[in-house]
Amino acid sequence: MSIKNQRNQLQPPPLPPRALRELVGPLEDHSYDNPTGELVFPEIPSSCYKSVFDFGCGCGRIARQLIQQQECPSRYVGVDLHRGAIRWCRRNLSPVARSFEFHHQNIRNLGLNPRGKSEKVPFPVGDNSILLFVAWSVFTHLTEDVASFYFSELARVLHPNGIAITTWFLFDKSEFPMMQQFKNALYIDYIDPTSAVIFDKDWLKRSATQNGLVINQVIPPEIRGLQWKVYFTKATPGRRHAEIPEDRAPLGIYRPPVTPDSKGLRSILHRISARALRSGYMR
Numbered sequence: 067m068s069i070k071n072q073r074n075q076l077q078p079p080p081l082p083p084r085a086l087r088e089l090v091g092p093l094e095d096h097s098y099d100n101p102t103g104e105l106v107f108p109e110i111p112s113s114c115y116k117s118v119f120d121f122g123c124g125c126g127r128i129a130r131q132l133i134q135q136q137e138c139p140s141r142y143v144g145v146d147l148h149r150g151a152i153r154w155c156r157r158n159l160s161p162v163a164r165s166f167e168f169h170h171q172n173i174r175n176l177g178l179n180p181r182g183k184s185e186k187v188p189f190p191v192g193d194n195s196i197l198l199f200v201a202w203s204v205f206t207h208l209t210e211d212v213a214s215f216y217f218s219e220l221a222r223v224l225h226p227n228g229i230a231i232t233t234w235f236l237f238d239k240s241e242f243p244m245m246q247q248f249k250n251a252l253y254i255d256y257i258d259p260t261s262a263v264i265f266d267k268d269w270l271k272r273s274a275t276q277n278g279l280v281i282n283q284v285i286p287p288e289i290r291g292l293q294w295k296v297y298f299t300k301a302t303p304g305r306r307h308a309e310i311p312e313d314r315a316p317l318g319i320y321r322p323p324v325t326p327d328s329k330g331l332r333s334i335l336h337r338i339s340a341r342a343l344r345s346g347y348m349r
């Protein structure tokens with residue numbers, strides 16, 4: 067074991083504060099921890115951990131686990147739209163793992179970055195440079211147009227021998243006959259559509275094909291309707307997409323934390339849309 071990792075095992079990196087954890091999902095310490103130093107994604111070859119990109123890294127949950135890995139990545143780049151989460155990661159994780167960079171992307175988001183300038187900001191890494199691309203619980207929060215943009219960014223940065231691990235909510239559009247050809251996502255919240263976004267399975271396959279990617283493995287959710295794990299690699303001639311099976315998981319409940327209502331924006335927007343509905347502007 068290297069000196070660096072002996073040190074990491076003796077002195078684990080700090081854990082993010084509860085207030086930040088509440089913004090991104092799991093609260094328990096063990097979800098941020100990797101005390102045995104095993105590969106964070108055991109199904110991914112160890113050679114892929116040389117250069118890791120973590121899209122929507124939050125407050126460093128996966129980064130912290132990677133720092134504790136026996137073989138710490140030689141390059142890690144995490145991006146997120148939440149300033150406070152990135153500030154925390156820079157102050158607390160980069161000093162214990164010098165090869166770990168964190169970048170704030172000034173992307174507009176009602177709950178987490180309402181003053182953001184844009185919805186689409188390219189990733190701050192070069193073409194074909196990433197061997198392991200991670201987007202954990204991120205495409206589940208992107209509107210269709212934005213997801214298409216980041217799909218093409220994923221394809222741009224992924225190394226020809228790289229692998230992307232992503233999670234999605236998926237549905238079968240053939241069960242929704244009223245949906246237009248160009249609409250492929252369902253939204254559960256009309257004030258903040260990024261709250262949870264559910265994509266058509268065929269749209270996912272088409273988007274992969276259009277971006278020169280192939281779906282090489284699909285792991286259905288453990289609770290029906292929850293996140294699917296979908297792995298992508300660069301397409302090679304003759305390689306077909308893995309099957310996206312039916313969701314036969316048992317029914318259950320898994321409610322994520324409610325996104326904060328930054329400066330009361332939700333109630334303001336709610337009043338505006340209610341007024342528009344009353345005046346007949348929206349149908």
Ligand SMILES: C[S@@+](CC[C@H](N)C(=O)[O-])C[C@H]1O[C@@H](n2cnc3c(N)ncnc32)[C@H](O)[C@@H]1O
Pocket residue numbers: 089090091121122123124125127128145146147148151171173178185201202203204207208
């Ligand atoms: C549910 S959290 C998951 C965080 C982290 N991946 C994890 O598993 O702990 C989703 C994260 O994605 C970030 N996010 C959402 N859309 C984003 C975008 N377009 N660019 C960068 N970060 C984004 C959010 O700020 C949030 O931190």
